[in-house]
Amino acid sequence: MHLTIIYLKRTFAIILFTGIISLQYACSQSEQTTKETTVSVQQEETIAENLNTEQFYEMMQSQSGQIVDVRTPEEFATGHVPEAVNIDLRNPDFKKNLEQLDPDKTVFVYCASGNRSSQAMNVMKQDGFKIIYNHKGYFNDWVKKGYPVTK
Known part of the structure; x- marks a missing residue:
């Protein structure tokens, strides 16, 4: 009888120990999955692409978005893409002026040669804009190809 009690205590201890280990493993797996899910949600990617004149025009035709001309007001007055x-x-207030845009909507950005618009695209990426297409070309190419221009 004494041996049976010792055997039962040992068996109970083994079952209890196995149960505790299994429970800890299951909880750690659940916690790891939760952490991975949280990280993947927080790491949304930004789409930021340089496009030539034809690609830029085609992309503007295929999806709606905000058109941004980052040239000076004087350059803008000589002609610009409609609705830009x-x-x-x-302008020293450039970053503040970007606040008038919706960072969740597509942005089409251009300038005279593609240099300033590339810089603007990088600022927009840092400010959390989701989709940015940069016209990596000359505005004169846009005009020569007969794409719409307004004053």
């Missing part, structure tokens, strides 16, 4: 807003990259 002028947010001068050289």
